[in-house]
Amino acid sequence: MNRRIKTILMMVAMLPMTLSAQENHQLEVGKNLDIFNSLYSNLDLFYVDTLNPKQTMTAAINGMLRSLDPYTEYFPEEETKNLQMMLTGKYAGIGALIKYHTRLKHAVIDEPYEGMPAAEVGLHKGDIILSIDDTTMTDKNVSYVSSHLRGDAGTSFVLKVKRPSTGKEMKFKITRRNIQLPVLPYYGMRPGNIGYINLNQFTEGCAKEVRRAFIDLKNQGAKALIFDLRSNGGGSEMEAVDIVNLWVPQEQTVVENKGKVRQANRVYKTRLEPVDTVMPMVVLVNGETASASEITSGALQDLDRAVILGTRTYGKGLVQVPMDLPYNTNVKITTAHYYIPSGRCIQAINYKRNGKERIADSLTTVFHTRGGREVRDGGGIMPDVEVKSDTMPNIAYYLSASGVDSTEVMFDYVVDYLDHHPTIAPAKDFHLTEADWQAFRQRVIDSGFTYDPVSQKQFDELVKTAKFEGYYDDAKEAFDALEKKLKHNVASDLDKHRKTIQQVLELDIIAAYYYQKGSLEAGLNYDGQLREAERILNDPAEYQRILQPVKQKK
Known part of the structure; x- marks a missing residue:
């Protein structure tokens, strides 16, 4: 009984401290809100240019949230659809990935989703997006084009594209639908x-x-x-x-x-x-x-x-x-x-x-x-x-993304390949022929493709450090000799990394015919982590050993 009385007395004694802390917190909140309100009022009244309240307040809100964590986000009215898409995986549009093609100065169709409006009307990988209704898309970034492709479900628009294989301009009337991103591809x-x-x-x-x-x-x-x-x-x-x-x-x-x-x-x-x-x-x-x-x-x-x-x-x-x-x-x-x-x-x-x-x-x-x-x-x-994932050599990365001078040579090769091959083998069985590889290899060389290897960047940093510390001149011959060895030769690099580059190229082609499902299925053939998982599952004793606690030495 005495113990219970002491506990109650301690709680009563702490109550004023708790209330005081809460009151102080609320006081600080009120004080700083007053400061903010007064500051904005003065800016709105005296600032040399007229303020855009929505733009200014959104910037202030985002600045406040940046001091917290990257997951606490504000969504103004025009971006609430982005939140719904995040939560449900659904949006209203045509169902296609697009990318910006620097050389063409246009967004292009990269990958239509299976069974979605883009695929149903016949859009192909590589189709150049010229206009949406009466709005031209020349030199517009992906975000701008994407915002025009999306809209309310059931609304229609006219999409004008240019097909690289024929050079013809084509028009498609497309009706937007609720697009469910493939969660289980x-x-x-x-x-x-x-x-x-x-x-x-x-x-x-x-x-x-x-x-x-x-x-x-x-x-x-x-x-x-x-x-x-x-x-x-x-x-x-x-x-x-x-x-x-x-x-x-x-x-x-x-x-x-x-x-x-x-x-x-x-x-x-x-x-x-x-x-x-x-x-x-x-x-x-x-x-x-x-x-x-x-x-x-x-x-x-x-x-x-x-x-x-x-x-x-x-x-x-x-x-x-x-x-x-x-x-x-x-x-x-x-x-x-x-x-x-x-x-x-x-x-x-x-x-x-x-x-x-x-x-x-x-x-x-x-x-x-x-x-x-x-x-x-x-x-x-x-x-x-x-088990670490398989690494991709630099040349394969730059070929599949975009090389220096934005040659985008792999993307263009795949688009041309589709034009000359109406069908291909099933996804898990498809492989490029020797002639296909040689044609791609020569195309890369003829395009003037270059890329920036990590070793060259590190060498440049080493030279900069050597000059700063004053020993570059004494070791200049050694630096020159090393730089010559680091200069990459695209032709030899293509041969050296052929296996990986060809795998990336094949998966990109497969996706154009069999969508994401086919690309994933084929990609499992090259997956080192998957092979190790299969090995463990095929060895029941090993599987059970992994799930047992490690015995401590006495």
Whole structure:
């Protein structure tokens, strides 16, 4: 009884301090709002030019939010559709990727989506966008063109394009539709009765898509599963919980949110009967696996339900909630940290402290999976099996993106290839012939393509440092000799890296015929991380060993 009385007295004594802190906080808020209001009033009255209230206030709001974290965002009225697209994966448009072609000074069609208006009316990769209705698109950037292609579902417009293969200008009347970005672009069977599912975002309804795909794979005879979350930036927390639920029993805690206010606190548990709780699984992750993807992979790791393979994930342990503001504006606010079943939060950056540096591994805390394996908080999800992704040589990157002087030679080659080949072999079987490769190789050389190797940049920095420190003149002959060795020869580099360059080229061609689904299917043939996942799933003893805690030496 005495202990209870003492506790009550202490709480009563602390109450004035708590109220005082709250009053001081509210006083500071009110004071600074008054300052801001007074400042804007004076600017509006005395500034030499007339202020644009919307533009000025939006800049002020964005400046305030930049001091918090990159995930708390303001959406003015004209950008609320972007928020809805982010949450649902849907937008109204034609369903195509576009890119800017520097040499042509126009945006061009890069990849129509399967079954969408762009593909249905017959738009092809490489079609040059000349105008949308009566608005010319000459020298307009991708953002400008994209904003004109999008609109309300059911509205129509006339798209004028030029087809490079014929040089003819063509007009298409297109009716915009609600476009659902493909959340599950490919799933299928791999050798050894291993199913494979690729999920690229956590938007509304994606758990049902994964469930359907998984059941289909089981019906096809899948005895193990590879779930690919590489480069999946996340999305809906609830969808992540429902996906984990496919392989975990009911009433299991998947994630818990903890925020400053009680409304932000929430525990998410599995609520349905699972589909399969014993099938061996490997989840593929990388540095762009984030948010809901980390909830999924982290929960499956903490519950010892799957082997996580790849590289360390992004490390986003924060939860955002969209909120309505006056005049049809919105804000997405970070309201909580999330904690996965072991109790850890995998947030990599402490925005409150510095907002830039990742939390050092030495400052992280050890937690344990259900079976007793050690895992750590901070810095994302460390995979159980670390396998680095295949690297792309510089020349392949510049060829597939755009080279110096914007030759965009690979893109142009693919467009011409499509014109001369109405059909190609199935995606998983397609390969360029020797004659095709030689034609591409010669085209690159004749185009004058050049690229900027990393070694040359580092050499230039070394020369700059040597001159600054005063020893360049004495070592000039050595520097000149080294520079000659670093000069790249495009022809020899094409031969040296032919395997990788040809793979990139083939996948780009396949996407034009079989869309993203075909490109992903074919790309698995070159995937080193996937091969390692298959090896582990084909070795039950190895799979079980990975999921066992490391025995401590006595």
